[in-house]
Amino acid sequence: MAAGAASGGSARADTYKDARGWLLLPSWAVLGIFVLGPVCMMLIYSFLTKEFRGGVIWEPSLAAYDQFFFDRGLFGDEPPTIEWTYITIFWRSIWQAGAATLLSLLIGFPTAYFIATRPEHVRPVWVFLITIPYWVNLLIRTVSMKFLLRDQGPLNDFLIGTGLIDNPIHIVNTNFAVQLGLFYSYLPFMVLPVYAAVERYNFSLSEAAADLYASKWTTLRRIVLPAVKPGVVAGCILVFVPSMGSFLAPDLLGGAKNFMIGSLIEEQFKGNAGNWPFGAAASMILLTMVLIILMFSARQQAKADKAGG
Amino acid sequence: MKNLLKSSSAALALSVAANAAAAEGKLVLYHWFEYMPQEVLDKFTAETGIEVTMDTYDSNESMLATLKAGGIGTYDVAVPGDYMVNIMAGEGLLDTIADGELANKGNIAPEWADPSFDPGRASSIPYQWGSTSFAVNRDAYSGDIQTTAILFEPPAELSGKINMLDSQGEVMAMASLHMGIPQCSTDREQLKALNAMLQDAKQHWASFNSDTAKEVLVSGDAAVGQIYDGFAAKAREEGANVEYAYPTQGYVAWMDNVVLLKDAPNRENALKFMDFLLEPENIAAVTNYAQYNAGVTGVSEHLDPSLAAQPEKNPHANAGEGVFIEVCNQETQAVYDQIWTNLKK
Numbered sequence: 104m105a106a107g108a109a110s111g112g113s114a115r116a117d118t119y120k121d122a123r124g125w126l127l128l129p130s131w132a133v134l135g136i137f138v139l140g141p142v143c144m145m146l147i148y149s150f151l152t153k154e155f156r157g158g159v160i161w162e163p164s165l166a167a168y169d170q171f172f173f174d175r176g177l178f179g180d181e182p183p184t185i186e187w188t189y190i191t192i193f194w195r196s197i198w199q200a201g202a203a204t205l206l207s208l209l210i211g212f213p214t215a216y217f218i219a220t221r222p223e224h225v226r227p228v229w230v231f232l233i234t235i236p237y238w239v240n241l242l243i244r245t246v247s248m249k250f251l252l253r254d255q256g257p258l259n260d261f262l263i264g265t266g267l268i269d270n271p272i273h274i275v276n277t278n279f280a281v282q283l284g285l286f287y288s289y290l291p292f293m294v295l296p297v298y299a300a301v302e303r304y305n306f307s308l309s310e311a312a313a314d315l316y317a318s319k320w321t322t323l324r325r326i327v328l329p330a331v332k333p334g335v336v337a338g339c340i341l342v343f344v345p346s347m348g349s350f351l352a353p354d355l356l357g358g359a360k361n362f363m364i365g366s367l368i369e370e371q372f373k374g375n376a377g378n379w380p381f382g383a384a385a386s387m388i389l390l391t392m393v394l395i396i397l398m399f400s401a402r403q404q405a406k407a408d409k410a411g412g
Numbered sequence: 413m414k415n416l417l418k419s420s421s422a423a424l425a426l427s428v429a430a431n432a433a434a435a436e437g438k439l440v441l442y443h444w445f446e447y448m449p450q451e452v453l454d455k456f457t458a459e460t461g462i463e464v465t466m467d468t469y470d471s472n473e474s475m476l477a478t479l480k481a482g483g484i485g486t487y488d489v490a491v492p493g494d495y496m497v498n499i500m501a502g503e504g505l506l507d508t509i510a511d512g513e514l515a516n517k518g519n520i521a522p523e524w525a526d527p528s529f530d531p532g533r534a535s536s537i538p539y540q541w542g543s544t545s546f547a548v549n550r551d552a553y554s555g556d557i558q559t560t561a562i563l564f565e566p567p568a569e570l571s572g573k574i575n576m577l578d579s580q581g582e583v584m585a586m587a588s589l590h591m592g593i594p595q596c597s598t599d600r601e602q603l604k605a606l607n608a609m610l611q612d613a614k615q616h617w618a619s620f621n622s623d624t625a626k627e628v629l630v631s632g633d634a635a636v637g638q639i640y641d642g643f644a645a646k647a648r649e650e651g652a653n654v655e656y657a658y659p660t661q662g663y664v665a666w667m668d669n670v671v672l673l674k675d676a677p678n679r680e681n682a683l684k685f686m687d688f689l690l691e692p693e694n695i696a697a698v699t700n701y702a703q704y705n706a707g708v709t710g711v712s713e714h715l716d717p718s719l720a721a722q723p724e725k726n727p728h729a730n731a732g733e734g735v736f737i738e739v740c741n742q743e744t745q746a747v748y749d750q751i752w753t754n755l756k757k
Contacts, residue, residue: 155742155745156476156480156499156503157476157477157480157481158480177603177604177607177747177750177751177754178600178603178747179746179747179750188753188754188757191757192757253631253633254632254633255631255632255633275633276618276619354578354621355621358575358618358619358620358621359578359619359620359621359756360614360617360619360620360756361756361757362753362756362757370756372477372481373471373473373474373477374471374473374474374580375473375579375580375581375748375749375752376580376749376752376753377473377476377477378749
């Protein structure tokens with residue numbers, strides 16, 4: 104069956120061999136206009152001079168990157184030292200996004216495993232149930248989360264009602280609330296790829312391991328995890344990357360008291376600062392970091408594939 | 413690249429203009445959120461047959477950014493605050509209204525006919541005016557609230573229960589009043605002290621939020637909220653036991669204005685809309701909804717009688733002066749931007 108499909112595929116590939124370039128044209132055009140174009144524009148803008156109150160002056164300048172890395176004091180005339188402000192903001196974002204990814208993995212992996220081990224005809228129902236809350240707009244879900252968590256909200260009412268606590272726990276406007284918001288926003292991006300990977304996993308391998316006296320833990324660690332690793336890696340990337348750039352959760356649940364990368368960039372375009380080159384430079388630095396992470400994981404993957412093959 | 417961008421944006425502008433010309437009877441309005449009752453727009457459509465499309469923004473600065481990033485040529489009118497009219501005029505984003513183009517221009521109240529931010533009302537008409545100060549939940553605090561110290565050096569009962577507007581201009585103006593320094597100070601000692609004062613004050617603040625400034629007071633999430641007078645009145649009507657303060661140090665005064673944008677695709681309709689909003693009956697409907705004040709003569713007979721008696725509209729005898737937000741020059745503004753970033757890092 105698999106061989107048949109493969110040979111069919113290659114036959115088809117031959118049929119379209121001459122037209123392949125033309126048929127790919129729409130994809131290239133879309134990628135060029137909507138991905139490459141904006142990124143190039145951002146790259147160019149980050150090296151231009153800022154115009155007062157938004158906009159750019161077409162003169163090359165390194166001021167945006169200088170502002171990111173060097174601190175010249177409140178009045179801009181002290182000898183430069185390392186600027187920690189933006190590094191702190193980036194570090195906070197990485198930390199929050201990393202924690203959200205880990206939390207999603209801890210909850211998402213068992214969930215995905217559970218779904219994949221149900222009988223085949225009920226699996227779509229479980230997947231459907233996972234996705235239902237995500238038909239609602241992210242903003243609405245984040246606001247609802249705030250309503251649940253607030254001092255006079257259902258969660259605190261319940262805990263006080265059961266006598267577990269006497270005074271409400273302050274959750275809203277803390278880093279913990281931001282963490283919960285990120286985790287909740289992106290959980291299905293972990294569950295779905297992991298589920299897809301676990302579903303393809305051949306469970307007779309686990310039985311074979313058990314026959315060879317492997318404990319359940321050993322089976323999970325040495326047989327299941329390596330087999331579903333691509334799904335886990337994809338899930339981690341899908342949660343980590345949007346969490347890094349998120350600004351809804353920090354604004355609404357964190358009280359906008361501390362910038363994350365997303366809100367810092369937003370402020371440069373929509374806020375009082377109106378510093379477009381700096382916003383573009385911060386975006387480029389973020390993009391570079393994400394690309395490094397992606398390339399690193401791709402290389403690891405390639406290495407693993409080679410070792411496996 | 414630059415030429416490519418220019419020519420493509422010119423092409424885009426042309427096609428937009430062509431579209432607009434083809435679609436007679438339209439008006440594209442760029443407005444604040446929760447600030448325009450639908451009945452008023454419906455009435456305008458009924459009277460003129462002009463269909464209104466409205467997009468909204470949540471701060472003067474984000475409106476400016478949208479217009480500068482290519483929104484100009486799409487919208488006919490916008491509703492910037494006082495200082496922003498000044499900035500937009502300087503950026504060349506406004507069209508001039510020639511004498512005689514507005515039939516109802518004479519309806520503008522005399523005190524608002526020649527404001528410093530738009531001399532002679534060259535490009536704008538009044539929309540609403542009011543004040544920005546703060547409201548305090550009286551269940552949480554019963555002491556004296558007529559001081560900016562409530563926001564910046566709050567009593568222990570209110571610490572950690574304060575919501576500030578997420579708006580650099582309003583926060584900085586209020587902080588300057590608190591310290592008794594000019595809004596665009598160039599004195600280094602004053603600026604350092606302002607930076608330090610805000611860092612200390614932040615320890616007492618729960619959040620920065622403009623969109624939900626009213627909701628956090630109603631829900632009880634915040635006991636003190638920096639807020640506009642009309643929003644404070646609405647919070648009170650929605651059941652929050654809040655009192656709006658007029659601090660002795662002063663408060664922020666503002667006026668929003670309907671401006672005619674440069675390259676408005678439906679310039680004629682925009683002027684009709686401005687004339688419509690200068691009719692006392694129509695602008696009074698906006699005031700009854702938004703609960704601020706109109707800048708048009710003859711509105712009082714159309715106003716909801718309870719509005720005039722609202723405590724939010726009647727400063728007490730010891731209230732400080734209302735001041736408009738000032739526009740700083742580039743060099744000074746850079747320092748204020750830095751202080752704001754320090755505050756939110």
